[in-house]
Amino acid sequence: MRDRQAAVDAAGVTVEFSRGRRKEPYRALDTIDLEARHGEITCLLGPNGSGKTTLMNVLTGLLRPGSGELRVLGLDPVADRRELLRRIALVPQETSLYPELTARENLEFHARYYGLAAGQLRVRVDETLELVQLGGRAGDRAGTFSGGMQRRLALGKALMMKPELLLLDEPTLGVDVQSREAIWTRIEEVASEGRAVLLTTNYMEEAQRLGHHITIIDQGANVVRGTLSELTAQVPDVERVEVPAVGLQDVFLHFTGRGLRN
Numbered sequence: 001m002r003d004r005q006a007a008v009d010a011a012g013v014t015v016e017f018s019r020g021r022r023k024e025p026y027r028a029l030d031t032i033d034l035e036a037r038h039g040e041i042t043c044l045l046g047p048n049g050s051g052k053t054t055l056m057n058v059l060t061g062l063l064r065p066g067s068g069e070l071r072v073l074g075l076d077p078v079a080d081r082r083e084l085l086r087r088i089a090l091v092p093q094e095t096s097l098y099p100e101l102t103a104r105e106n107l108e109f110h111a112r113y114y115g116l117a118a119g120q121l122r123v124r125v126d127e128t129l130e131l132v133q134l135g136g137r138a139g140d141r142a143g144t145f146s147g148g149m150q151r152r153l154a155l156g157k158a159l160m161m162k163p164e165l166l167l168l169d170e171p172t173l174g175v176d177v178q179s180r181e182a183i184w185t186r187i188e189e190v191a192s193e194g195r196a197v198l199l200t201t202n203y204m205e206e207a208q209r210l211g212h213h214i215t216i217i218d219q220g221a222n223v224v225r226g227t228l229s230e231l232t233a234q235v236p237d238v239e240r241v242e243v244p245a246v247g248l249q250d251v252f253l254h255f256t257g258r259g260l261r262n
Protein backbone atom coordinates (compact mmCIF):
# COMPACT_ATOMS: atom_id res chain seq x y z
CA MET A 1 0.00 0.00 0.00
CA ARG A 2 1.33 3.47 -0.79
CA ASP A 3 2.12 5.81 2.09
CA ARG A 4 -0.32 8.73 1.86
CA GLN A 5 1.90 10.81 4.15
CA ALA A 6 4.96 10.48 1.91
CA ALA A 7 6.73 13.71 0.96
CA VAL A 8 6.94 12.46 -2.62
CA ASP A 9 4.26 10.19 -3.97
CA ALA A 10 4.52 9.50 -7.69
CA ALA A 11 2.66 6.78 -9.56
CA GLY A 12 2.87 6.05 -13.27
CA VAL A 13 4.63 9.31 -14.13
CA THR A 14 5.41 9.60 -17.84
CA VAL A 15 7.29 12.38 -19.64
CA GLU A 16 7.83 12.60 -23.38
CA PHE A 17 10.03 15.08 -25.24
CA SER A 18 9.02 16.15 -28.73
CA ARG A 19 11.58 15.39 -31.47
CA GLY A 20 9.91 17.35 -34.24
CA ARG A 21 6.88 16.59 -36.34
CA ARG A 22 8.31 13.65 -38.26
CA LYS A 23 9.66 11.63 -35.34
CA GLU A 24 8.00 9.81 -32.48
CA PRO A 25 8.41 11.71 -29.18
CA TYR A 26 11.19 10.45 -26.88
CA ARG A 27 9.85 8.86 -23.69
CA ALA A 28 12.30 9.98 -20.97
CA LEU A 29 10.12 8.68 -18.10
CA ASP A 30 7.88 5.67 -18.57
CA THR A 31 5.26 5.08 -15.82
CA ILE A 32 7.67 5.78 -12.97
CA ASP A 33 6.65 5.06 -9.36
CA LEU A 34 8.56 6.82 -6.59
CA GLU A 35 8.08 7.47 -2.91
CA ALA A 36 10.18 9.53 -0.49
CA ARG A 37 9.14 9.57 3.16
CA HIS A 38 9.64 12.13 5.90
CA GLY A 39 12.55 11.29 8.18
CA GLU A 40 14.24 9.17 5.52
CA ILE A 41 16.83 9.48 2.79
CA THR A 42 15.70 8.05 -0.53
CA CYS A 43 18.41 7.48 -3.13
CA LEU A 44 17.55 7.49 -6.81
CA LEU A 45 20.08 5.52 -8.85
CA GLY A 46 20.34 5.00 -12.57
CA PRO A 47 22.89 4.97 -15.39
CA ASN A 48 23.57 8.20 -17.34
CA GLY A 49 20.51 9.27 -19.29
CA SER A 50 18.12 7.08 -17.28
CA GLY A 51 15.89 10.05 -16.39
CA LYS A 52 17.00 11.10 -12.89
CA THR A 53 17.30 14.82 -13.64
CA THR A 54 14.07 14.76 -15.66
CA LEU A 55 12.33 13.27 -12.63
CA MET A 56 13.76 15.98 -10.37
CA ASN A 57 12.42 18.58 -12.82
CA VAL A 58 8.98 16.97 -12.63
CA LEU A 59 9.04 17.01 -8.81
CA THR A 60 9.82 20.74 -8.71
CA GLY A 61 7.10 21.60 -11.24
CA LEU A 62 9.51 22.59 -14.00
CA LEU A 63 8.15 19.88 -16.27
CA ARG A 64 4.55 18.76 -16.48
CA PRO A 65 4.19 14.96 -16.82
CA GLY A 66 2.11 13.72 -19.74
CA SER A 67 0.37 11.25 -17.45
CA GLY A 68 0.50 9.77 -13.96
CA GLU A 69 -0.35 10.86 -10.44
CA LEU A 70 2.02 13.07 -8.51
CA ARG A 71 1.94 14.75 -5.12
CA VAL A 72 4.89 16.53 -3.49
CA LEU A 73 4.17 17.53 0.13
CA GLY A 74 0.57 16.88 -0.82
CA LEU A 75 0.71 19.53 -3.56
CA ASP A 76 0.48 19.46 -7.35
CA PRO A 77 3.98 20.63 -8.36
CA VAL A 78 2.77 22.57 -11.40
CA ALA A 79 -0.48 24.08 -10.08
CA ASP A 80 0.90 24.81 -6.59
CA ARG A 81 4.47 25.64 -7.61
CA ARG A 82 4.76 28.90 -5.64
CA GLU A 83 3.83 27.26 -2.37
CA LEU A 84 5.94 24.19 -3.16
CA LEU A 85 9.08 26.22 -3.81
CA ARG A 86 8.73 27.86 -0.41
CA ARG A 87 8.68 24.47 1.31
CA ILE A 88 11.29 22.48 -0.60
CA ALA A 89 14.90 23.11 -1.58
CA LEU A 90 16.75 21.81 -4.62
CA VAL A 91 20.51 21.64 -5.05
CA PRO A 92 21.01 21.09 -8.78
CA GLN A 93 24.11 19.52 -10.36
CA GLU A 94 25.37 22.95 -11.40
CA THR A 95 25.54 24.94 -8.18
CA SER A 96 23.61 28.21 -8.51
CA LEU A 97 25.95 30.53 -6.59
CA TYR A 98 26.87 34.12 -7.41
CA PRO A 99 30.66 33.93 -7.95
CA GLU A 100 31.19 37.68 -7.38
CA LEU A 101 29.45 37.62 -3.99
CA THR A 102 31.08 36.35 -0.81
CA ALA A 103 29.84 33.18 0.90
CA ARG A 104 27.99 35.35 3.44
CA GLU A 105 26.46 37.58 0.73
CA ASN A 106 25.27 34.53 -1.21
CA LEU A 107 23.41 33.28 1.86
CA GLU A 108 22.08 36.74 2.80
CA PHE A 109 20.77 37.32 -0.73
CA HIS A 110 19.01 33.94 -0.68
CA ALA A 111 17.53 34.50 2.79
CA ARG A 112 16.17 37.94 1.81
CA TYR A 113 14.68 36.54 -1.38
CA TYR A 114 12.82 33.96 0.70
CA GLY A 115 11.59 36.66 3.07
CA LEU A 116 13.58 35.84 6.20
CA ALA A 117 13.01 38.65 8.73
CA ALA A 118 16.01 40.99 9.13
CA GLY A 119 16.23 40.16 12.86
CA GLN A 120 16.75 36.46 12.17
CA LEU A 121 18.92 36.87 9.11
CA ARG A 122 22.31 37.42 10.72
CA VAL A 123 21.91 34.53 13.17
CA ARG A 124 20.64 32.12 10.52
CA VAL A 125 23.43 32.99 8.09
CA ASP A 126 26.09 32.59 10.81
CA GLU A 127 24.60 29.24 11.87
CA THR A 128 24.58 28.03 8.28
CA LEU A 129 28.18 29.08 7.61
CA GLU A 130 29.26 27.10 10.69
CA LEU A 131 27.10 24.13 9.69
CA VAL A 132 28.87 23.74 6.35
CA GLN A 133 32.23 24.63 7.92
CA LEU A 134 32.77 27.84 5.97
CA GLY A 135 32.75 30.26 8.91
CA GLY A 136 36.42 31.10 8.36
CA ARG A 137 35.86 31.89 4.68
CA ALA A 138 32.59 33.87 5.02
CA GLY A 139 34.11 37.03 3.53
CA ASP A 140 35.69 35.36 0.48
CA ARG A 141 34.08 35.38 -2.96
CA ALA A 142 32.31 32.13 -3.87
CA GLY A 143 34.02 32.17 -7.29
CA THR A 144 37.37 31.62 -5.59
CA PHE A 145 36.17 28.49 -3.74
CA SER A 146 37.21 24.93 -4.58
CA GLY A 147 34.58 22.53 -5.94
CA GLY A 148 34.02 21.00 -2.49
CA MET A 149 33.56 24.40 -0.83
CA GLN A 150 31.10 25.48 -3.52
CA ARG A 151 29.09 22.30 -3.00
CA ARG A 152 29.05 22.89 0.77
CA LEU A 153 27.91 26.49 0.28
CA ALA A 154 25.16 25.39 -2.14
CA LEU A 155 24.02 22.81 0.43
CA GLY A 156 24.07 25.47 3.15
CA LYS A 157 21.90 27.72 0.97
CA ALA A 158 19.38 24.88 0.63
CA LEU A 159 19.45 23.97 4.35
CA MET A 160 19.18 27.56 5.60
CA MET A 161 15.45 27.84 4.96
CA LYS A 162 14.78 24.48 6.70
CA PRO A 163 12.94 22.78 3.81
CA GLU A 164 10.44 19.98 4.47
CA LEU A 165 11.86 18.19 1.44
CA LEU A 166 15.47 18.43 0.28
CA LEU A 167 16.20 17.42 -3.32
CA LEU A 168 19.85 16.87 -4.21
CA ASP A 169 21.10 16.12 -7.72
CA GLU A 170 24.47 14.35 -7.29
CA PRO A 171 25.43 16.26 -4.12
CA THR A 172 29.04 15.04 -3.94
CA LEU A 173 29.98 14.99 -7.61
CA GLY A 174 33.72 15.61 -7.88
CA VAL A 175 34.37 16.58 -4.22
CA ASP A 176 37.15 15.21 -2.00
CA VAL A 177 36.55 12.62 0.72
CA GLN A 178 36.68 15.21 3.52
CA SER A 179 33.99 17.45 1.98
CA ARG A 180 31.96 14.40 1.10
CA GLU A 181 31.95 13.25 4.74
CA ALA A 182 30.85 16.75 5.83
CA ILE A 183 28.05 16.79 3.24
CA TRP A 184 26.90 13.27 4.16
CA THR A 185 26.72 14.19 7.85
CA ARG A 186 24.57 17.27 7.11
CA ILE A 187 22.22 15.21 4.92
CA GLU A 188 21.84 12.57 7.65
CA GLU A 189 20.95 15.31 10.16
CA VAL A 190 18.18 16.63 7.90
CA ALA A 191 16.53 13.20 7.83
CA SER A 192 17.02 12.65 11.58
CA GLU A 193 15.09 15.91 12.14
CA GLY A 194 12.10 14.29 10.43
CA ARG A 195 12.46 15.97 7.04
CA ALA A 196 12.59 14.11 3.73
CA VAL A 197 15.64 13.85 1.49
CA LEU A 198 15.65 12.59 -2.09
CA LEU A 199 19.00 12.46 -3.82
CA THR A 200 20.33 11.19 -7.11
CA THR A 201 23.77 9.68 -7.26
CA ASN A 202 26.06 7.61 -9.44
CA TYR A 203 28.15 6.61 -6.40
CA MET A 204 27.10 3.26 -4.98
CA GLU A 205 28.90 3.84 -1.67
CA GLU A 206 26.91 7.05 -1.25
CA ALA A 207 23.61 5.21 -1.66
CA GLN A 208 24.87 2.40 0.54
CA ARG A 209 25.84 4.80 3.34
CA LEU A 210 22.84 7.16 3.16
CA GLY A 211 19.87 5.40 1.58
CA HIS A 212 17.08 4.22 3.85
CA HIS A 213 15.30 3.44 0.60
CA ILE A 214 16.82 2.96 -2.82
CA THR A 215 15.04 3.25 -6.15
CA ILE A 216 16.86 2.13 -9.29
CA ILE A 217 15.66 3.29 -12.70
CA ASP A 218 16.98 2.53 -16.18
CA GLN A 219 15.90 3.95 -19.54
CA GLY A 220 13.16 5.95 -17.83
CA ALA A 221 11.54 2.97 -16.10
CA ASN A 222 11.58 1.47 -12.59
CA VAL A 223 13.94 -1.48 -12.18
CA VAL A 224 13.74 -2.22 -8.46
CA ARG A 225 12.91 -0.46 -5.15
CA GLY A 226 13.52 -1.28 -1.49
CA THR A 227 15.91 -1.06 1.44
CA LEU A 228 19.54 -2.05 0.90
CA SER A 229 19.01 -5.45 2.55
CA GLU A 230 15.86 -6.07 0.51
CA LEU A 231 17.79 -5.31 -2.67
CA THR A 232 20.97 -7.25 -1.85
CA ALA A 233 18.87 -10.30 -0.92
CA GLN A 234 17.75 -10.43 -4.56
CA VAL A 235 21.29 -10.84 -5.95
CA PRO A 236 22.53 -14.46 -6.24
CA ASP A 237 25.77 -15.29 -4.38
CA VAL A 238 27.70 -16.03 -7.57
CA GLU A 239 27.19 -12.44 -8.82
CA ARG A 240 28.45 -10.84 -5.61
CA VAL A 241 31.52 -8.58 -5.87
CA GLU A 242 33.82 -9.16 -2.89
CA VAL A 243 34.71 -5.96 -1.01
CA PRO A 244 37.68 -5.94 1.43
CA ALA A 245 36.80 -5.20 5.07
CA VAL A 246 39.03 -2.09 5.12
CA GLY A 247 38.31 -0.07 2.00
CA LEU A 248 40.42 2.47 0.16
CA GLN A 249 38.36 5.26 1.70
CA ASP A 250 39.51 4.10 5.17
CA VAL A 251 43.13 4.13 3.95
CA PHE A 252 42.71 7.61 2.42
CA LEU A 253 41.14 9.05 5.58
CA HIS A 254 43.69 7.31 7.82
CA PHE A 255 46.60 8.99 6.00
CA THR A 256 45.04 12.36 5.09
CA GLY A 257 42.78 12.87 8.13
CA ARG A 258 39.21 14.11 8.31
CA GLY A 259 39.99 17.84 8.40
CA LEU A 260 38.37 19.85 5.61
CA ARG A 261 40.59 21.35 2.93
CA ASN A 262 40.01 24.63 1.15
Ligand SMILES: Nc1ncnc2c1ncn2[C@@H]1O[C@H](COP(=O)(O)OP(=O)(O)OP(=O)(O)O)[C@@H](O)[C@H]1O
Binds near residue numbers: 055
Ligand atom coordinates in the same frame (compact mmCIF):
# COMPACT_ATOMS: atom_id res chain seq x y z
N1 LIG B 1 14.68 18.84 -22.92
C1 LIG B 1 14.94 17.63 -23.46
N2 LIG B 1 14.61 17.36 -24.75
C2 LIG B 1 14.85 16.13 -25.29
N3 LIG B 1 15.39 15.10 -24.60
C3 LIG B 1 15.73 15.31 -23.33
C4 LIG B 1 15.53 16.59 -22.68
N4 LIG B 1 15.95 16.48 -21.40
C5 LIG B 1 16.41 15.21 -21.25
N5 LIG B 1 16.27 14.51 -22.41
C6 LIG B 1 16.64 13.10 -22.63
O1 LIG B 1 15.99 12.33 -21.63
C7 LIG B 1 16.86 11.28 -21.18
C8 LIG B 1 17.01 11.37 -19.67
O2 LIG B 1 17.86 12.50 -19.36
P1 LIG B 1 18.23 12.92 -17.85
O3 LIG B 1 19.08 14.12 -17.93
O4 LIG B 1 16.99 12.98 -17.05
O5 LIG B 1 19.10 11.65 -17.38
P2 LIG B 1 19.98 11.45 -16.05
O6 LIG B 1 19.60 10.13 -15.50
O7 LIG B 1 19.83 12.64 -15.17
O8 LIG B 1 21.45 11.40 -16.63
P3 LIG B 1 22.88 11.75 -15.92
O9 LIG B 1 23.17 10.66 -14.95
O10 LIG B 1 23.80 11.73 -17.09
O11 LIG B 1 22.76 13.11 -15.28
C9 LIG B 1 18.18 11.43 -21.93
O12 LIG B 1 18.16 10.54 -23.04
C10 LIG B 1 18.15 12.88 -22.41
O13 LIG B 1 18.86 13.03 -23.62
